[in-house]
Amino acid sequence: MSSPIIIVGAGVAGLVCAIEIHRAGRPVMVLDAESEVGGRVRSTTRDGLVFDHGFQVLFTAYPTLRSYLDLDALALRKFLPAARIVQDGRASLIGDALSDPSLLIDTVMARAVPLGDKLRLLALRRFAQQLSIDECFSARFAGVSTREFLASRGFSASVIDGFFAPFYGGILLDRTLATSASVLLFTFKMLAEGDTVVPAAGMGALTKQLAAKLPAGSVRTGVRVQSLTVGDGRVTGVVLASGELLPAAQVIMATDAPAAARLAATAGVQIATPSGARGTTTLYFTTSGASPIPGRALWLNASASAVISHAVTITDVAAEYAPRGVSLIAASAVGDAADRSDVDLETAARRELTAMAKAAGDAAAAAKTAALSRAAVWRVPYAQFAQPPGWREHRPTIACGIPGLWRASEVLHSSSLEGAARGGQDAARAVLQPH
Numbered sequence: 001m002s003s004p005i006i007i008v009g010a011g012v013a014g015l016v017c018a019i020e021i022h023r024a025g026r027p028v029m030v031l032d033a034e035s036e037v038g039g040r041v042r043s044t045t046r047d048g049l050v051f052d053h054g055f056q057v058l059f060t061a062y063p064t065l066r067s068y069l070d071l072d073a074l075a076l077r078k079f080l081p082a083a084r085i086v087q088d089g090r091a092s093l094i095g096d097a098l099s100d101p102s103l104l105i106d107t108v109m110a111r112a113v114p115l116g117d118k119l120r121l122l123a124l125r126r127f128a129q130q131l132s133i134d135e136c137f138s139a140r141f142a143g144v145s146t147r148e149f150l151a152s153r154g155f156s157a158s159v160i161d162g163f164f165a166p167f168y169g170g171i172l173l174d175r176t177l178a179t180s181a182s183v184l185l186f187t188f189k190m191l192a193e194g195d196t197v198v199p200a201a202g203m204g205a206l207t208k209q210l211a212a213k214l215p216a217g218s219v220r221t222g223v224r225v226q227s228l229t230v231g232d233g234r235v236t237g238v239v240l241a242s243g244e245l246l247p248a249a250q251v252i253m254a255t256d257a258p259a260a261a262r263l264a265a266t267a268g269v270q271i272a273t274p275s276g277a278r279g280t281t282t283l284y285f286t287t288s289g290a291s292p293i294p295g296r297a298l299w300l301n302a303s304a305s306a307v308i309s310h311a312v313t314i315t316d317v318a319a320e321y322a323p324r325g326v327s328l329i330a331a332s333a334v335g336d337a338a339d340r341s342d343v344d345l346e347t348a349a350r351r352e353l354t355a356m357a358k359a360a361g362d363a364a365a366a367a368k369t370a371a372l373s374r375a376a377v378w379r380v381p382y383a384q385f386a387q388p389p390g391w392r393e394h395r396p397t398i399a400c401g402i403p404g405l406w407r408a409s410e411v412l413h414s415s416s417l418e419g420a421a422r423g424g425q426d427a428a429r430a431v432l433q434p435h
């Protein structure tokens with residue numbers, strides 16, 4: 001039997017790539033160092049509690065990813081298309097009233113965003129929707145930072161720092177707004193065109209569903225690829241950390257960018273790699289009493305000194321994340337704050353969740369946060385790669401400069417679930433072309 005096409009990495013990119021290759025009738029083998037598939041999209045269930053490996057959501061509007069998923073089978077649970085912004089001791093709910101008219105009154109009344117900026121937000125939503133995804137990522141927007149772009153559209157400094165910074169923190173793990181404006185437009189478009197959801201069984205259900213589309217035995221977990229083998233000027237296979245050698249018709253690296261660079265170097269090849277990582281740490285708390293931060297909207301901490309950037313009672317969105325009667329809260333730190341110790345983060349989280357709940361008028365906030373139990377801390381130092389203005393011009397390519405070696409990854413498109421799916425699909429199509 002001919003050697004399979006080997007894909008290193010069973011995240012979204014690797015799994016989508018493998019599905020395409022399998023559909024084309026070619027033998028495929030996916031290898032992952034972790035004990036289960038999913039990469040950055042995994043969940044662990046313990047004592048009836050579902051912990052996503054870092055708070056994360058799915059946008060149902062992601063077109064490429066959606067085409068590989070059976071969304072109905074994932075039993076999706078919807079967030080409200082809104083955020084509760086807490087600033088200077090006050091909380092306002094601001095939402096997408098075009099998607100959910102019940103948000104209209106709160107949004108019109110929200111003091112955190114002046115009327116002129118509310119109208120600019122509506123115009124930005126319309127503008128993003130009119131663009132195709134490829135236009136969002138065109139040179140016109142890719143070279144400008146989000147902060148510059150928002151200023152050029154007339155947004156006030158107070159709404160840039162008080163709304164967009166925590167909003168970006170919540171969705172893109174970047175409160176500095178240094179990320180390319182393309183990502184903002186892409187995100188706005190996706191928010192406007194679909195729902196923000198989690199599967200009832202946790203985000204990991206998404207990658208498990210992708211893996212289930214592959215033939216039995218074609219995914220091996222718990223196997224780290226140590227190096228590549230080269231013969232006659234081409235990559236011919238991989239060597240596992242155990243020493244096992246696996247010959248391959250082609251090797252596709254679907255790892256995170258730094259791991260791909262290390263592997264390529266073992267074949268004597270230097271590949272382009274985006275520099276900079278966006279990390280996040282999510283603290284999970286449980287309570288059998290009332291949650292201090294209830295509701296299906298994400299709570300955004302707009303304070304300039306925020307440690308916890310965003311939080312939500314995830315069981316208010318998906319009751320299946322905890323046993324009946326228990327609330328599960330996910331509170332996330334981004335940037336430098338994510339590197340603080342567990343104890344520091346827990347102390348800050350209790351203080352800031354109390355302040356957020358008080359701002360929303362909850363007089364019993366302190367008692368409610370005192371009753372929370374810390375259930376888990378999830379640290380993800382490499383959740384997304386940094387996407388500053390201009391990064392796309394130096395984007396890595398699918399072909400890696402040596403025959404037999406390819407790349408399928410979010411780095412080919414954008415640091416997102418859709419970017420990973422696009423990267424996987426594009427790589428498969430390139431590899432399957434006759435060469």
Ligand SMILES: Cc1cc2nc3c(=O)[nH]c(=O)nc-3n(C[C@H](O)[C@H](O)[C@H](O)COP(=O)(O)OP(=O)(O)OC[C@H]3O[C@@H](n4cnc5c(N)ncnc54)[C@H](O)[C@@H]3O)c2cc1C
Nearest residue numbers: 009011012013033039040054057225255383410416417420
């Ligand atoms: C906490 C968090 C929040 C996020 N929020 C969002 C969000 O809201 N929306 C959104 O669109 N995106 C979000 N993202 C980003 C999104 O999850 C990623 O862009 C996407 O999952 C990347 O997929 P990938 O397949 O390219 O890489 P990965 O998922 O990183 O997969 C790479 C795989 O390669 C394996 N690997 C590495 N080296 C080796 C080796 N030597 N041998 C074998 N296997 C190896 C790894 O174990 C891993 O499984 C978030 C990410 C995190 C972590």
